[in-house]
Amino acid sequence: MRGSLLAFLFVFSFGACFAQHSDEAKNLKQLNIYQDSLKNIGKVFINNPEELERKNANYRFIKMLVMALKIPHSFNYPFDSVKTVSIINSPDNRFRILSWHVMNQDGSYRYYGTVQMNTGSSLLMYPLEDYTPFIKNPEDSVTDNHKWYGAQYYKIIRISAAKPYYVLLGWKGNNVKSTKKVIEVLSFDRDNKPVLGMPVFGDGNNRKRIVFEYTRQASMLLRYVPDQNLIVFDHLAPPDQKMKDSPETFGPDLSYDGYQLKNGRWVLVQNLDMRNIPQTQDEGYTDPKIQAIIDRKAIPVRKRN
Secondary structure (H helix, E strand, C coil): CHHHHHHHHHHHHHHHHHHHHHHHHHHHHHHHHHHHHHHHHHHHHHCCCHHHHHHHHHHHHHHHHHHCCCCCHHHHHCCCCCCCCCCEEECCEEEEEEHHHHHHCCCEEEEEEEEEEECCCCEEEEEEECCCHCCCCCCHHCCECEEEEECEEEEEECCCCCEEEEEEEEEEEEECCCEEEEEEEEEEECCCCCCCCCCEECCCCCCCCCEEEEEECCCCCCEEHHHHHHEEECCCEECCHHCCCCCCHHEEEEEEEEEEEEEEEEEEECCCHHCCCCCCCCCCCCCCCHHHHHHHHCCCCCCCC
C-alpha cells in the first residue's frame, strides 16, 4: 500500500513538474514571437516618413505589447531586441518602466509608456499618459500616471528615506529647436499607485522635478554617480547674455553642476571638479536620436549621454 502511494506521489509530482515546464516553454515561445513583431513595428513608428503610418504603427505596437505583457511572468522577459523602447528595472526589482516616443510631423514628440509591477503570473501595470502640453509648470507639479510629463527613461535610482522613492533620469525630445532632459521622481501611494513629482530638490524652491532645456544641436550630460550619491549634469548657458531668456539656444559651457543626496533630499552643488567624477556612462543608455540612426543605417553607432 505504501509503495503504491509513493508511486502515485512520484507520478503526480513528475506530471505537475512536466506541466509547469511545458507552460513555461509555451510562454517563452509566445513572448519570442511577440518580440519579433514588436521589433519590426517599432522600426515603423520611428522611421516611417509619414506621420499617419507612424501613429498607426504605434497603436498596433501598444495593442501587441499589452497582449505580450499579459503572458504569465512576462516581467522577467527583457524584450532586449526591441531597441525603440527603453526598458529599465528598478534596483529592487519592484517594477520596471517601458517608455518610448513618436515624432509628430511638426518635429515635436509624444511619449508613451507603462509601469509594470513585478506581480508574478498576473499583470499589474499603470499606463503612462503623456500630458505634457497641459502641464504649464512641470517643476511645481505633482501628478499621477494619467497626467505624465512624458520622457524616455534610461536610469532608475532607489532612495531609502522616511518615505522611499525613486529618481528617474530621462531624455525628452521637445521640438525642432530644443531638447529636454528630466529628473523625475516616482513614488507609490497607500494603494500602491504611482505618484509623479515630489518636493525633494532643496535648492531654495523645493522643485518637484527638474527640467533642462537646450538647443537641439547640442548633447547634454545627465547621469548618476552612485559612489557619491550625485546626479551630475552639464551647466547650460546661452551663447550670449542677450539670449538668457531663450533656453532653446542654451548649450553646455564646459562646467558641471550636480544634485547631491543629503538626508533624503537633493542639494544643488555647483562647479563640480570632474576630475573627481568617474567617467563611466549610464549602462545601457543610447540617445533615442542615435538609436534612430542605428535603425535607419543598420550600422553600429557609439553610445553617448
